[in-house]
Amino acid sequence: MSLRRLILLTYLTTATLALFAQNTSKVFQKANTQFETLGYAKAIELYETALKKPKGASEEEIVKAKLNLALSYKSVKDYANAERVYRDVLSANPILKGDDIKAYRHFAQVLSSNGKYPEANKYWQKFNELQEQDKRGIEFIKLNSNREALERNAGSYKIEYVGINSSSADFSPVYYKKGLVFVSGRSANSGIRRVFNWDASSFLDLFYLEDLKAIGNESSGASAIGSSSQAPIQKTAPASKKLGNDYYTPPTSNDTKTVGRKGNEYITGSKDLDYEENPTIPTEKFSKNLNSKYHEGPCAFFHDGSKIIFTRNSQIGGGGIFGQKKNATINRLKLYTAEFEDNDWRKIKEIPFNSNDYSCGHPTLTIDDKIMYFVSDMPGGYGGTDIWMTHYNNGEWTKPQNLGGTVNTRGNEMFPFIDERGNLYFSSDFHPGLGDLDIFFIPMNTATGMPSGKVRNLGAPLNSNKDDFGIITDSERRTGFLSSNRKRGGTDDDIYKFTRLGTLYGCREVVVNIYDNETKKPFDRIRFEYEIKGNTSSRESAITSSLGTIKLCLEADNDFSFIVKQNGFQAETVSFSNKDASDYESSKLDIYLKKEIVLVDKNKKSKPAETKTQTESDILVARRNGNPVSTIFRGIVTAGKDSTPIAGVKIKFINQCTGTVQEMITGSDGSYEFKRELNCDYILESVKENFGKSSELVPKVEEKRSIINIFRKKALAPSVGSLFDTKLYKVGDVVKLDNIYYDSDSYKIRKDAARELEKLVRTMQKNPNMIIEIRSHTDTRGNALDNLNLSQRRANEVVDFLVDKGVARARMRGVGKGESEPVNSCGDGVQCTEAEHQRNRRTEFKILSIERK
Structure with missing residues (x-):
């Protein structure tokens, strides 16, 4: 041992013996004086020496000395010793009051500095429970539960x-x-x-x-x-x-x-x-x-x-x-x-x-x-x-x-x-x-x-x-x-x-949930797209889980657009910004899809049909609720893009078997309710001044009520609007395209029919391995051969429409059925209304094959 170290050791030994010879309380007083004047290095030396043999010191003095010693170590950035002393004094569960309660906060900070985040949360929680003024511990607990939020952008910087x-x-x-x-x-x-x-x-x-x-x-x-x-x-x-x-x-x-x-x-x-x-x-x-x-x-x-x-x-x-x-x-x-x-x-x-x-x-x-x-x-x-x-x-x-x-x-x-x-x-x-x-x-x-x-x-x-x-x-x-x-x-x-080396801000998490606006139930594995607002090149797609949710990490400090398109529902574009979002808590974005059941009266005389435009506030939407096989038919009439319920709408419910008409005026909640006969078709009309007329067919319920038919009724009901679901349909099923009607003696697709055919386009895109047969029908009036030719032209017109929308022609076959398969009793020589004849001028598709992956 060198002479310098020997002298130092002799000095320290002599000084220590001298300290123990004094009353320990006096040593604590000297240590406290150093502590109070921020002389932490000297205070540490005095506290450590006195605490080895705290002769004559009270339990209260010992606890206070240990708390001061621990804080002294923390103040000089010696977190290893600070943790040791805090753990020693706090493990005895002393009753802390006043400023001493801060010891829990200080220990939590020391534990975080030593990388012990879960344990740090326990002491943050104790600190929160013992005082009311300082709630910053809540934020630390959130962060300590998700440290990755502040570490995920680490690769963007090189430190030298x-x-x-x-x-x-x-x-x-x-x-x-x-x-x-x-x-x-x-x-x-x-x-x-x-x-x-x-x-x-x-x-x-x-x-x-x-x-x-x-x-x-x-x-x-x-x-x-x-x-x-x-x-x-x-x-x-x-x-x-x-x-x-x-x-x-x-x-x-x-x-x-x-x-x-x-x-x-x-x-x-x-x-x-x-x-x-x-x-x-x-x-x-x-x-x-x-x-x-x-x-x-x-x-x-x-x-x-x-x-x-x-x-x-x-x-x-x-x-x-x-x-x-x-x-x-x-x-x-x-x-x-x-x-x-x-x-x-x-x-x-x-x-x-x-x-x-x-x-x-x-x-x-x-x-x-x-x-x-x-x-x-x-x-x-x-x-x-x-x-x-x-x-x-x-x-x-x-x-x-x-x-x-x-x-x-x-x-x-x-x-x-x-x-x-x-x-x-x-x-x-x-x-x-x-x-x-x-x-x-x-x-x-x-x-x-x-x-x-x-x-x-x-x-x-x-x-x-x-x-x-x-x-x-x-x-x-x-x-x-x-x-x-x-x-x-x-x-x-x-x-x-x-x-x-990388992005400036990293990313912030958002949990996206997509729901049916009517049922409030989440969609199962729905695909959507999102992009930085104004930057289409940044567009990406994602698919929700079976619970209708997904967690994304989006580039921080940006505005985004979310685009959701689902068969039978109105397309939704939702804005989202994470500029004020938390760095370590996930934001939440809920998207609700509204069902696509809008019928606009194209015969309104104010403008020719081919040039008429309709603002969103001029559109009436009759939404249905409840069981499709119930004898009670009810729903809500809404208007505008935000689907606000509207009062003062005259609702007619017309029985197509007897001609009986039920009427009512909606109240402030926009609701309506009628009794129905399950074996009869109905026409539901909604009329209000300055609004376009909404009219739709409510089909009868088939007597054969197998499980598959009930599900098919739900899928085909205008309130749902979706055309096809591979889980519910099989090869050989014939699916009616709602609202694909033609003017008499014409094969050209009307504009209201084109909107319905867009659903079939989405169905074909969703199921790229499905092959179908397009079937077109006429009413029974006129020459049967002429009707057969007309129906073939109508079927071909539908095929051409889908080809123009990107569907391969090889996946479709057009078949004209003429007047051979009416859906009602309107045969040759039978007097029927125009509405009944229009029901026969329809288009269907038959599923020829489905290859599921």
Whole structure:
């Protein structure tokens, strides 16, 4: 053992014995004093020593000491020890009150940082149960149950460790001229030992990398500050390796022990055990005038390079930490400005709203230098540190304004950065994230400087379960730099370069459900299409499950169109946007299809039939409800695209056997109800002023009521409108095409018939291996041979129609039946109404073969 280590061991042993000789309560008091003044490194040493033999301490004192010790470890980013102590004290189920309840929240955050998300949810739940004010835990529970939501876009970015890093903390880079200015705790051969009281790490100075070419910068993505041109694009390979394929990736239990940087021996990852990391790319101190013997932190430059705003703790004392109490001995962080004159920074002065009662730091400026965002724990905030803004008018800073509850939380928001389009990036430990500090993004109103959108987590790999902060990038996030302690945790902050390789936003989940609007039942395996609105080239198709649902992950921050077409139903196009959707909760989109049972009176005299147009509000739709074999016939009359029930409609229900007419006027719910004879056909008419007349046939129910016939009646009923279902029909079945009627002595397809034939087109498309026979019939009036020829021409006309719609002619055969198969008693010499004769002028199709896959 070396003499240096022997002396150190002797000193520690003597100090420990001396501590145990005292009353333990007094040691706790000293530890509490260090804890309250944010001297966490010293507090850890005192608590650990006293808790080994807590002689004379009460149970209450021991619990409080352990909670403070655990929070001290959390504050210095030693999550392994923080978990150990929290688990020890909370497993005994102590009764926590007041501020101590936050221990459950802190432990949940520690567990998340250690990747133990399910267990973290248990403590978030306990925290939620014990207090009413802070419900952010609900959001963390949702995210922890779906971590993949923030990880699915990880392949879109390449993360690289850069060679300017050292064994000390290196973070918060900003562009300056053609290089980077960043914060570092390296000693730079200084003979003065300078440490923070918080975690015993070195005090910070500003360092400068003169040229980004040295780290293979391919594109800075932002205007170079203090320079007239952007940093040039470099095609040279970077000097570092991709994160995840090198020793910079956080270790696992299978790895050898990773030692960290210098610091307190109780803090994991901070003790120097023969480890040093020296920069491979040389940098230098930024300015002799700016770098003092105390702390200089994150800075921002006016875009012409003439002025700098920087963070400093200007007085002797502790580490200048945010959140310090007024009576503490550590001084506050403050913002200063300086001007570049005579090759250095001069005229250093405080910004007026600094105070000895709170801290201000971490500045960033908008592209026009008119708004500064910064971090402060000044009164009027939401808790912890908040992000504030101030305007720069005529050389003066306005009164700071808090960015509000959209950005700020009860936790800590810090390290803001504003890009050239006015998008704000910041880090938070209380917005739901992957662990500890995560980087978030929100659009801003460039006129007011206030938030104008929703806070978004950038997700992996820009975020990790460690601290991620201090980002700079361009408005498209093509490339940039960020700070993180993901390498070894603790206070070992390093700077990483990132390059976007894929999509900017990733995707967000939506659950699509498609229902029958009348029955509210889901469709079984229905196909639909969707696309980014206005971009038909992005169109894709999908099929729902047997439960009528499907989960999609759609490109984030976009508007979409969903197109659903189903036989017998009105085509639906539904708009959907995920711009305000959650990143980790699935959105829900319900689509309801309305049945296609619209009959418009084409004989209305206001316009010739061939040129008449009908607006959606002029269309009456008579929808049916109930059992098709019931003696009660009921339904609802609706109008317009949204199928709103309509009152004041005269409904006629005409018995085709007896000529008896039942009438009623619909009420506010648009409903109607009639009695019917099952063995008779009926005509249902709907009439209202300024609306087109709706008329449809309600066929009789066959006496033979086999199961297959009942299903066929449902399928063929005008209220359903579908033509064919391979589950219900077999080869040899003859299916009547509803409403395919012809004018007397004509074979040309009427426009109302063409609409019905579109259903047959969809049926043929849905069943590409089905072969059918088109059968056409005439009424019994006139010469039988002429009628046979006419029916053949009608059948051929239907075949030609389907061919024009893309159906192969080889799949169809047209057959004219003439007047040989009337559907009623209207034979030769029988007096019948025009409606009865029209029923015989019909078209059917017979299924010749079906080849199911």
